[in-house]
Amino acid sequence: MASPAAPGQLLPLYVVVLNWNLPADTIACLHSLQAAALPEVHLLAVDNGSTDDSLHQIRHHFADQIELVALPENRGFAGGMNAGIEAALRAGAGSILLLNNDTVVEPTMLSTLLGAAQQRPQAGILGPAIYYYDAPERLWQIGARQHPHFPVPVNLNLRTIRRTGEQPLSADYVTGCAMLVRREVFEQVGLLDPTYVMYFEDADFCQRVRKAGYQIWCVPAARMWHRVSLSANKVKPASRYAFAWGRGRFYRHYPHGRSPTLTLTYLLLSTAMKAGGDLLRGDWQPALWLWRGTLDGYRLRPLRGPVLGATHE
Numbered sequence: 001m002a003s004p005a006a007p008g009q010l011l012p013l014y015v016v017v018l019n020w021n022l023p024a025d026t027i028a029c030l031h032s033l034q035a036a037a038l039p040e041v042h043l044l045a046v047d048n049g050s051t052d053d054s055l056h057q058i059r060h061h062f063a064d065q066i067e068l069v070a071l072p073e074n075r076g077f078a079g080g081m082n083a084g085i086e087a088a089l090r091a092g093a094g095s096i097l098l099l100n101n102d103t104v105v106e107p108t109m110l111s112t113l114l115g116a117a118q119q120r121p122q123a124g125i126l127g128p129a130i131y132y133y134d135a136p137e138r139l140w141q142i143g144a145r146q147h148p149h150f151p152v153p154v155n156l157n158l159r160t161i162r163r164t165g166e167q168p169l170s171a172d173y174v175t176g177c178a179m180l181v182r183r184e185v186f187e188q189v190g191l192l193d194p195t196y197v198m199y200f201e202d203a204d205f206c207q208r209v210r211k212a213g214y215q216i217w218c219v220p221a222a223r224m225w226h227r228v229s230l231s232a233n234k235v236k237p238a239s240r241y242a243f244a245w246g247r248g249r250f251y252r253h254y255p256h257g258r259s260p261t262l263t264l265t266y267l268l269l270s271t272a273m274k275a276g277g278d279l280l281r282g283d284w285q286p287a288l289w290l291w292r293g294t295l296d297g298y299r300l301r302p303l304r305g306p307v308l309g310a311t312h313e
Contacts, residue, residue, distance in 0.1 A: 005094030007184055008121060010114055011040040014093040016084035017101050020048040020074060023057040025102040025227065030058075030066060032104040038111060042067065044088055048080040049073040067091075076197035077176070085191055093183055100177045102227040104133070112222040113180045116168050124185040124214025125206065127174030128222035129161065140226050143171035143218035151257040151266035156218060166220040174216060176202030178224060181209075188212050197303060198239075200246035207254050241289035241304070244271065248297025267294055 005012065015033055019026040026045060033043055043066040047055055055070055062068075069087050071080060081098055088096045095117065097110070109128055117126050129142045142161070144153035153173055160169065176192070179202065189208045192201045206216055248267060255263040271294045275287035296304065 002090075002092030004089070004092050005183055008182075009094040010117055010182070011094050012092065013038075013041045013095050013097060013110065013114065013180075014044050014084075014088035014091065015041065015097045015099055015110075016044050016046060016081060016088060017099050018046045018048055018077065018080045018084065019050060019054055019058065019101050020080070021050045021052050021054060022101060023050075023052070023054040026054070026058060027061050029099065029101050029103055029105075030062060032107075033099075033110070034065070035107045036105070036110045037107075041110060042088075042091070042093075044069065044084055046080050046084040046087075047071060048075060076194065078192040078196055078198065078201040079194040081176075082191040082194060085186060089183065089186060095180060095182050096186070097180045098176055098178065100226065102133075103130070103178065103224050105224040106222070109222045109224055113219055116217060116219045116222070117180060117182070120168070120215065120217060122213075122215045123217045124182055124209045124212070125174060125216045126168075126180045126222075127171075127216075127218050128178050128224050129218070129220045130175065130177055131223065131225050133225040133227040136225060140228055141175050141177070142220060143169065143175075143216070144173045145170075146172045146256055149257055151251075151255075151263045153256065161220040164220070169218045169220065171216050171218045172210065173203055173206045174218060176205070177226060182214075185209055185212070185214060195303075196246050196249070197242060198246070199243045200250040203250050204253070237286045237289040240286050241293040244290050244293025245297035245303055248294045249300060250297075252298045252300060264298065267298065 017026060017029055030043055045058055045066055046069045049071050069083055071083055085096055113126050113128060117123055127143055130140045132138045132140050139158050142156050144155045147154050156169060189212045193204050251263050251267060257263060271290055275290050278287035
């Protein structure tokens with residue numbers, strides 16, 4: 001086992017990419033990371049109990065160029081990522097980049113994130129600007145800030161980026177689709193909460209990291225692209241349930257805005273609007289699971305159904 005990096009040291013950097021039955025996406029993601037060609041950067045792919053030929057394809061394309069962790073079962077996003085985090089920490093990582101497999105990164109993204117982290121010793125988490133793969137100039141997500149009066153965080157947007165000239169921005173949340181985390185953060189606050197399975201584990205982690213005294217930063221000059229669907233109609237009932245469950249549980253633990261009552265009111269109204277849209281399209285099943293997820297999560301009931309896939313969103 002390698003020696004742990006010294007406190008505050010960012011290198012070596014380990015990039016953890018989680019795969020579940022999507023070898024083509026994972027291979028494209030890993031190839032884009034290899035294009036960065038940085039020293040002391042190690043690629044670590046975790047296969048989350050795939051039932052296809054993912055392991056064979058990844059080994060065929062990369063041989064010994066990357067480290068591959070094969071899990072015997074699907075542990076969900078949080079559980080799968082935790083296996084990769086643990087492997088990276090054992091190998092002596094100074095920092096770890098958690099990255100969705102259905103993404104591709106700009107060649108300079110890793111160096112830009114590392115540079116921003118080097119200049120900000122109190123930054124526990126840093127996130128890049130993430131754009132839609134099918135609409136490369138359309139921002140998907142970069143980060144969000146809590147507002148003293150709003151029941152949910154307010155997303156940063158392209159106007160904010162343009163106004164600040166792509167300078168790093170402080171935030172309260174960045175998405176688990178891509179987050180650079182210092183080693184000492186994991187050592188102090190722990191790993192992702194596997195109870196969430198695949199949604200809002202990143203928001204929960206950000207809350208814990210900030211409570212431990214670390215800062216969170218968005219780095220607009222670090223760019224990547226996410227193969228997220230542009231159509232909300234493609235969301236499956238099981239994923240809709242998992243999202244609603246995670247959201248309900250998260251806001252029960254961490255109410256935002258003026259009061260928990262306001263947060264709950266927002267959750268119920270938001271659920272009613274989305275479910276109403278499903279019903280107008282004749283999709284009663286997603287509407288049903290959306291309500292079940294919201295109520296189960298807010299009441300802190302166990303997650304129903306099988307463990308879901310590996311992709312964060």
